[in-house]
Each structure stands twice: as C-alpha cells, then as structure tokens.
Amino acid sequence: MTEPDLTFQFGGRYPIADVLPGQVLRTSTEDCFGGAVRTVEDLPSQVCRRFNPVTGPFRVPGAEPGDTLALHFIDITPSRPWGMSALFPHFGALTGTHATAMLHEPLPELVWRYDIDVAAGTVRFQARRGEQSRVLPLDPMLGTVGVAPADEEVRSSIVPDAWGGNLDTPRLRPGATLYLGVNVPGAMFSFGDGHARQGQGEVCGVAVECAMDVAVAVDVIKGVATPWPRLETDDELASVGAARPLEDAFRISQLDLVTWTAELTGLDVLDAYQLVSQAGQAAPGNVCDPNYTMTAAIRTEYLAAAGGDRVSGYHGVHQRLRELGRRMAWPSR
Amino acid sequence: MTEPDLTFQFGGRYPIADVLPGQVLRTSTEDCFGGAVRTVEDLPSQVCRRFNPVTGPFRVPGAEPGDTLALHFIDITPSRPWGMSALFPHFGALTGTHATAMLHEPLPELVWRYDIDVAAGTVRFQARRGEQSRVLPLDPMLGTVGVAPADEEVRSSIVPDAWGGNLDTPRLRPGATLYLGVNVPGAMFSFGDGHARQGQGEVCGVAVECAMDVAVAVDVIKGVATPWPRLETDDELASVGAARPLEDAFRISQLDLVTWTAELTGLDVLDAYQLVSQAGQAAPGNVCDPNYTMTAAIRTEYLAAAGGDRVSGYHGVHQRLRELGRRMAWPSR
Amino acid sequence: MTEPDLTFQFGGRYPIADVLPGQVLRTSTEDCFGGAVRTVEDLPSQVCRRFNPVTGPFRVPGAEPGDTLALHFIDITPSRPWGMSALFPHFGALTGTHATAMLHEPLPELVWRYDIDVAAGTVRFQARRGEQSRVLPLDPMLGTVGVAPADEEVRSSIVPDAWGGNLDTPRLRPGATLYLGVNVPGAMFSFGDGHARQGQGEVCGVAVECAMDVAVAVDVIKGVATPWPRLETDDELASVGAARPLEDAFRISQLDLVTWTAELTGLDVLDAYQLVSQAGQAAPGNVCDPNYTMTAAIRTEYLAAAGGDRVSGYHGVHQRLRELGRRMAWPSR
C-alpha cells in the first residue's frame, strides 16, 4: 500500500484526520487484498505483499482512556461491481496453519470472483472447477474495525481482540452501532476489510472481499468503559469475544452479555445468566484468524420488562446516531 | 429411574420395542431431572441420583451397520405446563468444571421454574433474586437423540458424539429430520431431554427442561453411511460436530457439510468449501457437555442450481416422512 | 483377536480371573496391533481389524466403588526382540484427524521395525527412507492400564479418562505404583499396549509397540477414593489428567496434585498451589488419543518437612508392594 491513509496496524500511527463526536465520516475502504486481486489468475501469495489494509486512524478529540467510542454504520456499500475470495496456503479452519502446525502440504491456492449487483442485492458465486454458479443475497459488512490497543501495543490488522480489529462478524452491517473501549487519547479508530457477504465462521478464511463506501456516525460516551466490543441494532444487543480456543471466545462474549444484561435490567447476575442461557444467541465470526471470535446476542424485546421501555445499550446513543444518519440524507443508490 | 423404558446410556441395552421403517412412534419422554425437580426448592444435587434419562432403546428391524437411520420429528409438545432450569455445581460454561478444573468453590446451586403456555406459545422466566419476569417464545426441541455407538461402546446420555446423544441443538425441533449412522443391528435409538426452549450454546448448562410428548416417523436408508449427525428441514441442511475444543466441533460440522454439499451438487469439494464459506451458518449447540457441539447449516435454496430442483439431503426421505406425519392426522393442540 | 483373555474395552466384560489383594499377577500382553504387524510391509490399516487389545479384565475380590486399586508394576519386559511403530492415516498430532477435521489427504502410511536388545538395554531405529539408524535406550512401559468406568459406561481401550485407560505416559514403567479409583465391584482392571520406549507426547501417535511380560502386585485401599489416576515411585508422586484441549488435561493433573499435596503435608491448599507451582513437573503423555493426557509430578523430597519422614502417597502402600515384588524373586534376565 502506498496510499497514505491506509495502515496495516492498530496503534502506533499518527491520525490521518479528526472526527468530532456527533459527526458523520464518509470515506471508502480497500479490500483485504489492497485491490491487487482482480481476476482468478491473481494469486494473493504472488500479487500481495501485505494483507488487510484499514483506513485510518481517525482521532476523536475528547475521547480518553476509560471512555467508550460509538461507531454507527449508516452505510456500507460495495465500491466495485465485483468481490474476490480465495483459498490461501495454510489459512482457514480446515487446513493446517501457522499455529495448528502440521506436516501436510498446503491445499491448492485458488481465487474466486463474484459479480456484485447492488441494485438487485445479489452476489454471484462462480465455481472454478466446473461451470456451476449460485446466486446469494448481498449482505455488506466490515470485517475489521478497531481502536488503538491498550498497553502501548501495536497489533496487526489481521488480529481481533479487546480493542476490536478483525472481528469478522456479519452483524457489523449497516444499521449497527459498534462500541469500543478507548485506550489512548483520541481513540484512533480505523476500519476496512469489507465483505459483500460472509458465512458464519468464515470457514475457508476469506469472505467475498470487497472495497466499500462507508458512512459512519461517531460519538463518545464519557466515563463509561467497555471491556470487549459490543454491538447494538434496533433489535438486539451483542457482545464479541476474541480468543483461542473457541470456547474462550464464547465464554468472553457470554460473560460480557450476562453482566451487561444484569446492569441494564437490574437483574441479579445469576438471574441474568439464566435469562441469557435460554434467550441468547451465539455465533462464530471467524474461526481462522489469530484469535477466533464469537458473538453473544439477545433481542432487546427479551430484556424489556412487561410494559416497560425498550432497553438501550448505552442510554440511547444508538438511537440518536441512527437518527443522525437518517438526517444526513445519504443519497440512495 | 425405575421406569423400565428409561435408560441413561446409549448402547448396551435390550430394546424396549420395535419400530418398523415407515412407522410413526408416539411416546412421551421425561425431563433431564427424571421429573424430580418440580419447585425451586428441589435442588438437583439432592433430589436426583442420575441425570438425563432417555426413552428407549427402540430397535428398527432391518437397520444394519453402514445404513442411515432417519428420524423425522412430527411433534414435540410439553407434557406439563411448567419447565425447570438450574445452576448446577461445577457445570456450565462460565464456571470451573470437572475438566476445566479450578480452585474455585462452585457457584450457588439455584433452580428456576418456568410457566409454559402451549396455547399462547410462551414460557415465562421468573427471577429468583427479585420480582422480575420475562416472557419468551415457546420453541420445543429434544436435547438428546442417539443410536448405539460403534466399537461396542456404552456411553452416558450426557455425552454427544458421532452416534448423536446429547446434541442440544435447537434445530432438533418439530419438522426436522435427524439422520444418524447405524452402528449395530437394529440401530437401537433412544431420545429425551426435552427443552421448552434453549439459548444457543446453553451457557449455564441447563435449558428449560421439560417432559415432552413426541411423535417421530422412522425410516432406514439402506447402504448409505452417515459419519456425523445430520439434520434436514424444508429449508436447510445441517451437520453436527461434537468434540473439544469447540473449534474441532466446528471443523467436524463444516467439513461434513462441505463434503455433503459437494456430493449433492456435483461441485468440486474446494468449490463446495468456498460456497459454504460464504453461504453457511454456524452455531453452538452446547458448550457445557463432555463434548461441545457445533452445527453447520446451509439453506437448500443456495444449493439448488438456477432453475434446478430443490436439493434433498437423502433423495427425498425428509419430504416423504414429513408427508407421512401430516397424514397421521395428529390432533391439534 | 480371538484370544479369550483379550478385550478392546474397559467395562462391560466378565472377568477372566480373580486376583486377590496382596497377590502378584504374572501374565503377558499383546502389542497394540495384536501382533499382526511384524514387518515394515504389514500396513496396520490392512492387517488389523481392531487396535489396542488389553489383557483382562481381572476381578479383585473385595474392591468396591469408593475404594482405590493399587497396581505396582514389578516387571515389564519385552516378549519379543522387536517392536513396531507406524504412521497411521489421520492419526497423530501433526495431521488432520477424525476430530481436528481437515481437507488434507492423509500422510503416507509407513511402518518402522525396531530391534530390541533387552540385555543391552537398547532399541534400534532404522530409517525407512535411507540407510540411517540410531540406537536409543530401552525404557519399557505399559501404555494402557485401567478399570471399568463409572456410570455403567463401556469405553474403547483407545481412550484415557478418569478410570485410566490409554494414559500413554512413560512414567508407567517398572517400579511405579498406579492408583485408580474403583467404580464397580471387583474393580475389573485390564492392561496392555506395551511400549519399548516412547517420546513425551507420542507425537506421531504410535510408540515402539511391543508385547510384554508383566508382573504386577495388586492391593486395595478401602474407603479411600481416587478421582484421577495417580502414580507413585520411590522418588515422586504424580497425577494424570485426561481431556481436550490439552490445557484441561494440565489443569486436572495439577489440581489433583495440589489437593493431594495439601492433604499429605497439611499445607493449606493455596500454599500447596504455590509449592507445586515452583517445584512441580509437567509432561504430556499422549497428544493424539481421544483424550490427551498430562502428568503433574513432584519429588517426594520436596514434600517432606526438614527432618521429617518421606511422604507416602497412600500410607506406605507403594513401599509394601515394592517389597512384595522383591520377595517374589522374579528371575533376572
């Protein structure tokens, strides 16, 4: 990457711009190949030197360690009418890898090209070995959104962890608000790794990778810490855990959702544990990155007492940012 | 348990009855407490000697090792207007356990009682520490369905593995057909552990446990082996993996779904890997039992070629059993 | 196997003989291939129908659930002047397996034959691809020793768990006393799977497999339960954990050693945790079987207070059985 607004790390970089709380940022992001993979002949191991550039970091004046950054994604739309996927050597869940080290030769390196039709809302899978194709729903999302890590660490954008990063959850789609704990003054957030769509778990390690036009509304919640990434939509609250083995990612996400539920509802934490046990959802984001991710979610309707108000994750921040997005009159496509 | 038709194992038992292929079996099942936990004062560690009785085994004449047993669940309806859940000492995902051995004292043992309203389709959570309650949708399922294991093993009904068992996936609800590889003559299937509903991952280790009235249509697919439990509904195909750590349960389920997809569609296995990576769903069943379970699923509409027929998991067995169930004129409730 | 004294399971079998507490049992055991692999041309996948026969079960009159069985291994000597090892398809730590399911083809199936010289105390590795050889010390052990499991389970002899089984630790060599909790009347112990030697972790999945002549002194410790397999030698105490992932096997073994240390020394459990943290040893047995095993050990000299007596694991049982073995005048070889 030579573009000055791209980076391959979270932390350790000067901001490329400031975004004030209450502002909407419109920008575009490259795909995880930096745009270098355009045909099925472009093998990532040959045409890419680095992977997963993110746009940023953006500084949010006023954000301090101990605060929470809120990023509401108003729009995530493919910038190009195609997306790329690949089988990359020793990467993915069904192959030996750097960490799950084995004596096997890598699986073949293969590239797939998907046609994207934003108007029709579809992506088209075309087999590489044979003539078959399938049409799948377009469901754009960002794979990677994060802030600068704690403890002065600088981390590769391939990694998900408590600061966000390569979360790879389809829940990070337009309409969602992502909450991240702030570790350094200005928060220093970056994002990228757009996916036209992605299966849960991202089993081969690569989604339908796609450059994206993004509009994001930004806010800061002062004096409220957030231990792990959280998501809010109109319908649900979700916590994201990142760890190995996968059960630890599950544990992190569920414990965070349980304690968050207790805090929001006034339920005792063991009652919240029980409620989440019966009403909660759980899904893997990725099972291929240096940390795996799991999301724990609960519908807000199950949190509200009978006749009570909708339960809001952070006192209405999601609703206000959603309204802000609507007022921006983002042009329809 | 003194009832002669209940067992706590898969394998090693004489059949309690025969069920012919093409027949519908109507019976009832006890809850995982054997019905001994009826109020919040009934602590499972005190009132239960054993856990998770299953009804069976049933012998299916003609089923031989190498065949596949198909069990289509026509009906799973709560037998009683209440269900029980509990926090059991050193059991669940957010506590030290027998295997994840720690120096912590157990969390408090607590019991919850849920009111079940079949007509309204609801279960009602009532907090133990405080007065709050919540209403959740009724979504009945069976936690435990399996056949006799291979290699002459006899396994506790708490365990899920390749022969089925304690799968604890909400996908095992009415309308689903479960496919299990047959390991011994007669298959010797059993089932139980009804849940009025369950969150994904069953994080505290116990669902809304409930005795169930069950109607199941049975068939045998001769000469076709099934390596891991599979599910088919009108809308999707799913594979279940059972293992620790959780990523291995994920790997098993995804690999089985990938190879099954290749077989059903004629796609090359690496093309199937790619398609499942973008179109697949993944969810934990339990993250608390001796093996954890993960389900990999894909919608049948994504498997069908443009203009092609619906893809059936086993050449129409699910559809035929579903029709059989409809013709049985099961009385509405 | 057609020999009536061999079995492939723990549990669910009639005893082949009784052994009274205080008696010494002399017998021989087959190797894990049942003796069918004798040259490097004998591929296990072709010449073996089942794996890991064990000799037994032996009933110990008077042993009851809640007691502890003590097995002191007086002698474990190769029955034949050769041992066999192999690379078996989809088995071992550096290959995709049944549970760590992957898309790779299996590694090549290969067999190695080792010359064993009991008098010289050596085993000789001979490369298959080239002419090189190496001489290693003979260090005979039994891979598999166990009793009937709890909960009426019947388990394959490939599996290690709380009842013992396929522990695969080199510490199970002559001079060691193995303690196993009794789950059924008579304990019903079996053993086999001799290894002329084995690396820690048994990384390829197969040791230098060897039929063995075995002499074992038996005792029962009434009214004392043992939760996981324990070992005692003249120099150390050890606890074995069996689970996946490997850290859970570590946790089980360390927690058992910590609580055992506290019990034997009178140290508070947190002081024992601290002492084991600084003085303890830890080693993998196998990282290839259905459960992995880890051993936690501490030298008895670190347990004794200054000027105090040697700390004995079970009030001198090991020492008495060792003396019993010496008095048996086992002929030297």
Added chain:
Amino acid sequence: MTEPDLTFQFGGRYPIADVLPGQVLRTSTEDCFGGAVRTVEDLPSQVCRRFNPVTGPFRVPGAEPGDTLALHFIDITPSRPWGMSALFPHFGALTGTHATAMLHEPLPELVWRYDIDVAAGTVRFQARRGEQSRVLPLDPMLGTVGVAPADEEVRSSIVPDAWGGNLDTPRLRPGATLYLGVNVPGAMFSFGDGHARQGQGEVCGVAVECAMDVAVAVDVIKGVATPWPRLETDDELASVGAARPLEDAFRISQLDLVTWTAELTGLDVLDAYQLVSQAGQAAPGNVCDPNYTMTAAIRTEYLAAAGGDRVSGYHGVHQRLRELGRRMAWPSR
C-alpha cells in the same frame, strides 16, 4: 518504571545500547514486579502499575531480517538474596481469567517471599497459612527474552510468540544458547523476568521472581532464518512453540523440532517425525500467559549417527559462544 533502560514491550523502542556480534553483554535485570514487591504485605495489584519490565532493547549492528540472533547465557545469578511469588487475581491456570472468562470471584491475592542462598544453591519456601517451610534447589533462569516482532507489531512483554518474549521455560538457564529469528534491522533484543526457579507449566502464573545479574554472549547467523525460538545446550536441542490451545503450542514445537532434525541429520522428514516420536521430550513452559508455551527437545546423542560427530544446531555457534564465555573469566560466586 522510570529507569530509562527498562521497557514493557518488544518492538517500537529505540535501542539503549549496541552489542556487536562476538561481544559479551553484562547487565542486570529487574524482577517482574519492577522490584516493588519486597514483603508479603506488598500486594502486586496495589504496588505495581505495570508488570514484567525487560532490559533493552539492544541493537546488534549487522543483524538483518532473515538472519538469526544467537544469545548464549553465560551467567544468570540472583541480584538479591530473596525472590517473590504471588497469587494474582484472575491469573494462573487454576482460576478463571480474562480469556477463560467465568463468573467466579478471584482467588485471594497472596504473596510469598523466598530466601535465596546462592552459595548453598537453595531457595526456601515459607508457607503463608501455617509455619511450614521447604527447601528447593536454586535453578536460575530468565522468563522473558525476545526481539522486535515482525509486521511492525509492538507486543507486551507478557506475551510469548514467534519472536520470543515471555517463554517461561526453565531450559533458558545458564549454559543455554537461544536462537531467535531477526525481524527488524539490529534485531533489538531485550530480556528480564528472572526466576530463581520455576515449576514446569508455572501453574499459579508466577515463579520465584528475582532480579538477576546476567552475562550473555551475542552472535548473528547471517542468511539463516529461524521460525520459532530454539535452544541449544551441550546435551540437547529444543524448539519452543507459543499458542493457544496448548496442543497448538505442542504442535508448533514438535513440527519445528522434526523439520530441524531432518535438516541436521539428512533424515527424510517422516523418518525424523518417527525418531522424535520415540526419542523426544516435551514440557510446558507456561500455561498462564496470553499464549501458552511448550518445548520439544531431543538429546544430541540421539541425533548423531553411530561413530559420527556431535550434531550442532547452527554449525558450532553454541560451542563457540560457550568457549567465549569461558574465556571471559567471569568471577566465580
């Protein structure tokens, strides 16, 4: 920490000094508490702001990415006659942690003080709850040695990974040569975290922490890459893997030792896999840090062909550095 020569990261720092290849560096290191814990009343959570300072980084002129840095530890001697250990909240293998997230309250925070007698070669454990004490052998080592990571990452000194870091293996004692792949010009190595002794696996998470006087001989092996940390002594070669779950750390270390063995001996890689399977050792370093570590080792005598020369890990570098250390006439203590 205010001392300018201490850091809490690997990577991202200016060097504090240059050390030329062939030079011996003599310096001292602080303990993991930065010296702030001196009595059993000093609770780390109260008196420490950060943990695990390391001395450095040192730049090695001429070291370039793709080279290997060799660090031969001539001397590691306690700087003070005492060492400290602790039970730290939510840290260690037998407690819920940040990643193995649970609902348990933390175990009590407790501190232990050990008397160190360098002349006698002992450390003395003193129980906190009761009057008991035990005397253990002094066995000094460095817990943390590493270089700047690849991919421009900056990592906390708590973490072990491919660049070294918090390896926590007792094999890193005087007489050992550590080999680390170089990722940035000058390698930029740092070290610290002395342990007067440590059990394998460091089960409570904290060793007998101790400031150390260190003498280390430095060399660079040009044009030879090293993928994971490796160790050489007069008697053995060892590879260190760092990952979660623990079996992945095992896999990494074993695969590296297998391929290194093949390279050094000329054995085919599958023959080397077989030889390591029977002759190899395996031990956990830590089972508590953000990545767990496992070491795979083999005695050099098992690598040498009959009548052949001793096999050297890097063409005699270890032997030359050892001789260099001897010639330095380090004063005896």
